[in-house]
Amino acid sequence: MTPAVFSHGDLRLYLLSLLAEAPQHGYGIIQALTDRTGGTYTPSAGTIYPRLAKLEEEGLVTKTVDGRTTIYAITDAGRAELAGREGDLAGIESGLADSVRLIASEVRQSVQEAMKSLRADLAAAANDERTAAKTRPSTARPMGDERGTSREQLHRADASVNAFRARVRTDLRTHVARGGVLAESVVTELENALDAAARAVTRALGSPDR
Missing domain, CATH: 1.10.132 (Topoisomerase I; Chain A, domain 4)
Known part of the structure; x- marks a missing residue:
């Protein structure tokens, strides 16, 4: 699997699903993506942080700065969007599982x-x-x-x-x-x-x- 597995909008939705499980800092999100994709996709900070910033602008996530650590958390609006796109999320997760099995x-x-x-x-x-x-x-x-x-x-x-x-x-x-x-x-x-x-x-x- 390559980063192309996340087509337009897919990574954005998947980030929301990760934050719905628990608030997380940027590195933790990157590590979670690596783990969930079986090590086949490790996004760069330059890929993740701009998307998190966009989600914050849209009111779907919030961030809390604690010293040198920034923690991101999903908002009620973010959970609502996630709930409305359950089918899309299921398709993304199915594709990830297929890719891991293929490797x-x-x-x-x-x-x-x-x-x-x-x-x-x-x-x-x-x-x-x-x-x-x-x-x-x-x-x-x-x-x-x-x-x-x-x-x-x-x-x-x-x-x-x-x-x-x-x-x-x-x-x-x-x-x-x-x-x-x-x-x-x-x-x-x-x-x-x-x-x-x-x-x-x-x-x-x-x-x-x-």
């Missing part, structure tokens, strides 16, 4: 695709190893050669795991830094997929699952 779905899909890629890489590597084992000469290789090959493959496996970790970590951190939602279900799904991948590696190595 969560996009993150979940990204994690699923990353895990699918990892499982495919592991399966391909295991298949390549089985194929190579069938085509090797039947004569035993020197122990030193086998250990050397194993060390090379271990380095390759380490590189693959580290690359996957960096990719997922970057995607998640970037998403959250941009104000996106990281749902608990997405993290749980990631944990389950990683566990499944670990079990697949264990089976490919010929060891029983732990």
Whole structure:
């Protein structure tokens, strides 16, 4: 969701709905908007304060200055306008909920695709190893050669795991830094997929699952 989710007049109405819950200072309003939109929209002070000033001019809110803090509160006229536009407010809240679900779905899909890629890489590597084992000469290789090959493959496996970790970590951190939602279900799904991948590696190595 982008700030465009609040079309003309929508943000004004939503500010009234927030103040109808409780009086609030400007920063608290900005934080409330961030929370209500799942972190997908954080308005600037330059967006919020002029609208609050306009609402004050219209007699829909009042402000009280306490030291360096200005508290805004809705008036009876503001509550009356809010009551008369309940349908519009319901539509705004429905749109916000849909946007949060969409962001969560996009993150979940990204994690699923990353895990699918990892499982495919592991399966391909295991298949390549089985194929190579069938085509090797039947004569035993020197122990030193086998250990050397194993060390090379271990380095390759380490590189693959580290690359996957960096990719997922970057995607998640970037998403959250941009104000996106990281749902608990997405993290749980990631944990389950990683566990499944670990079990697949264990089976490919010929060891029983732990």
